[in-house]
Amino acid sequence: MATIEIELxxxxxxxxKREVCTEAFRAAVTxxxxxxxxxxxxxxxxxxxxxxxxxxMGGDMQAVIxxxxxxxxxxxxxxTVFGKPDAWGREASRGWVHLQAAMDEAAPAIRARVLEIxxxxxxxxxxxxxxxxxxxxxxxKLQSKPTP
Numbered sequence: 001m002a003t004i005e006i007e008l009x010x011x012x013x014x015x016x017k018r019e020v021c022t023e024a025f026r027a028a029v030t031x032x033x034x035x036x037x038x039x040x041x042x043x044x045x046x047x048x049x050x051x052x053x054x055x056x057m058g059g060d061m062q063a064v065i066x067x068x069x070x071x072x073x074x075x076x077x078x079x080t081v082f083g084k085p086d087a088w089g090r091e092a093s094r095g096w097v098h099l100q101a102a103m104d105e106a107a108p109a110i111r112a113r114v115l116e117i118x119x120x121x122x123x124x125x126x127x128x129x130x131x132x133x134x135x136x137x138x139x140x141k142l143q144s145k146p147t148p
Contacts, residue, residue: 080093081093081095082095082096082099083095083096084096
């Protein structure tokens with residue numbers, strides 16, 4: 001393969017070289033900015049706002065946020081974490097979604113354990129459970145029927 005050597009100094013002045021480099025740099029920055037525009041704005045916004053918030057919190061923003069996050073987490077209840085969707089448009093919480101996925105994954109193990117428990121029940125205990133559930137179902141049905 002042949003190589004060609006060009007003496008740039010013979011064709012370009014120092015000012016021309018600076019201009020070419022500046023244009024190439026601007027083109028590269030523009031291309032990168034277009035690609036990551038949203039991320040760049042987000043990062044810039046975070047740094048501007050975080051400095052102001054840190055100053056407002058006495059210069060210890062990270063510690064204050066961490067402390068308050070722990071307080072909020074300690075006050076969470078199962079209803080909040082595992083809230084299911086309802087008729088009023090509330091969406092399922094992330095905890096609910098993860099719980100349902102875990103239950104789906106564990107279904108074979110749960111089924112096997114239930115069958116094991118039922119298989120190990122003695123006849124008298126099993127009879128009592130069936131009679132109690134049957135009686136409760138009948139009472140529920142009778143109470144839900146409107147009287148004429």
